[in-house]
Amino acid sequence: LSPPSPVYDCIVVGAGIQGSCAAYHLAKNQRKTLLLEQFVLPHSRGSSHGQTRIIRKAYKEDFYAHMMEESYELWAQLEKEAGVQLCRQTGLLLMGPETGKDYQLMKDAMQRNKLPLVILNPEEFSQHIPNVNLTGGDGALVDTTAGVLYADRALSAVQRLFQVLGGVIKDGQKVTDIKPGPVVTVTTAAAVYQAKSLVITVGTWASKVLSPIGLNLPLQVLKINVCYWKEKVAGSYSVNRRFPCFIQLESQEASHDIYGLPSNEYPGLMKVCYHTGSETDPDDRDGQTDRSDVEILKRYVSRCFPGLVPVPAVVESCMYTVTPDLHFVLDYHPAHRNIVIGAGFSGHGFKFAPVVGKVLYELTMGQVPSHDLSPFRIGRFQPHAGSAQ
Ligand SMILES: Cc1cc2nc3c(=O)[nH]c(=O)nc-3n(C[C@H](O)[C@H](O)[C@H](O)COP(=O)(O)OP(=O)(O)OC[C@H]3O[C@@H](n4cnc5c(N)ncnc54)[C@H](O)[C@@H]3O)c2cc1C
Ligand SMILES: O=C(O)[C@@H]1CCCCN1
Numbered sequence: 076l077s078p079p080s081p082v083y084d085c086i087v088v089g090a091g092i093q094g095s096c097a098a099y100h101l102a103k104n105q106r107k108t109l110l111l112e113q114f115v116l117p118h119s120r121g122s123s124h125g126q127t128r129i130i131r132k133a134y135k136e137d138f139y140a141h142m143m144e145e146s147y148e149l150w151a152q153l154e155k156e157a158g159v160q161l162c163r164q165t166g167l168l169l170m171g172p173e174t175g176k177d178y179q180l181m182k183d184a185m186q187r188n189k190l191p192l193v194i195l196n197p198e199e200f201s202q203h204i205p206n207v208n209l210t211g212g213d214g215a216l217v218d219t220t221a222g223v224l225y226a227d228r229a230l231s232a233v234q235r236l237f238q239v240l241g242g243v244i245k246d247g248q249k250v251t252d253i254k255p256g257p258v259v260t261v262t263t264a265a266a267v268y269q270a271k272s273l274v275i276t277v278g279t280w281a282s283k284v285l286s287p288i289g290l291n292l293p294l295q296v297l298k299i300n301v302c303y304w305k306e307k308v309a310g311s312y313s314v315n316r317r318f319p320c321f322i323q324l325e326s327q328e329a330s331h332d333i334y335g336l337p338s339n340e341y342p343g344l345m346k347v348c349y350h351t352g353s354e355t356d357p358d359d360r361d362g363q364t365d366r367s368d369v370e371i372l373k374r375y376v377s378r379c380f381p382g383l384v385p386v387p388a389v390v391e392s393c394m395y396t397v398t399p400d401l402h403f404v405l406d407y408h409p410a411h412r413n414i415v416i417g418a419g420f421s422g423h424g425f426k427f428a429p430v431v432g433k434v435l436y437e438l439t440m441g442q443v444p445s446h447d448l449s450p451f452r453i454g455r456f457q458p459h460a461g462s463a464q
Contacts, residue, residue, distance in 0.1 A: 094276035096432025102240035113249035126340035131221035149429030157232035167221030171324030173214035
């Protein structure tokens with residue numbers, strides 16, 4: 076007979092970047108924590124895989140800019156603890172119609188929050204960034220604090236630190252049943268576990284995990300085609316030359332943003348993607364074969380990035396979990412205060428993970444969270460449900 080499993084202080088379900096960071100904060104605060112993951116780690120079937128993500132403070136909402144102040148500090152601390160470089164400063168080039176709403180809101184917010192930014196007029200732009208064509212009527216500014224986050228490296232570093240702090244990871248164990256109660260019971264094919272509190276950070280699987288425990292959130296799962304484009308002259312858009320990340324707002328070609336990161340993980344290939352995709356079931360991601368976004372990107376790349384071959388050389392897959400307002404879900408389960416949810420990161424959550432992990436930890440402890448979580452409440456979708464504060 077195997078010995079009974081201990082009652083953990085907390086079980087975290089889902090070992091993507093959000094769950095791993097929550098588990099790290101729990102272990103750092105002496106909580107006996109189990110992190111459960113359905114796949115064998117590392118894997119590329121969710122939202123946290125791949126080499127790179129953008130980190131930036133440029134946001135039109137002040138609450139994100141404020142969270143990023145702390146997030147930068149926590150990333151630096153993680154770098155120190157893990158002894159690996161996780162961020163590389165390149166700057167973020169923001170382009171968009173000068174009179175457009177989004178460009179103005181972003182610029183205003185950066186000025187209001189006194190973030191270091193450089194505004195480039197068209198002459199300065201072609202002088203400093205000769206291999207990008209700025210669209211007539213577009214403004215351009217650079218968030219100089221921004222850069223590249225090494226995503227895969229960050230995920231494994233956080234998981235390693237969690238284990239060093241005494242945390243337990245069990246991968247290849249899909250959670251198939253959750254029984255709420257003062258002690259929560261969690262079942263996988265391999266075992267039954269118990270904990271005083273539960274954190275659910277299951278990415279695109281959120282609806283599948285939450286609806287059996289009575290919570291239906293308006294989440295949409297999108298498959299993103301992650302496209303890499305060959306440099307005509309190798310290295311011309313390279314991170315080594317400090318070519319910046321970029322976001323293009325309201326381009327002629329697209330109804331959603333287009334964004335890119337300098338060539339880095341595949342030398343000679345720059346990542347340029349469309350900030351939306353087609354709806355999919357996370358368990359059948361590869362069954363979604365729509366490539367209409369790639370056609371949009373081809374037209375944009377050929378017009379604005381003349382130094383790239385306008386046909387993607389590599390296409391990989393990733394998924395977004397999108398909320399109606401594109402803001403995250405960070406809250407208690409409305410009926411069970413010892414179940415805490417982190418979901419709906421809407422394609423921009425990686426850079427916040429250390430802060431998200433911290434506030435999810437604070438919620439499990441019943442502490443007042445160190446950031447205002449009102450934009451992230453479940454009650455915004457369900458006006459009569461309870462909420463975090
Ligand atoms: C193409 C792309 C580009 C992006 N660019 C940026 C960017 O530039 N900057 C930025 O900040 N963010 C960016 N993001 C967003 C960011 O990557 C995500 O917000 C973040 O990775 C979400 O992490 P997560 O932990 O919520 O989800 P996931 O990484 O998917 O983790 C959830 C985990 O839960 C596991 N799981 C699910 N169900 C179960 C179950 N029943 N039992 C056990 N385990 C389960 C899954 O297998 C998975 O490992 C991008 C995302 C994509 C796809
Ligand atoms: O989170 C980010 O910074 C990027 C912006 C562009 C779209 C993908 N996510």
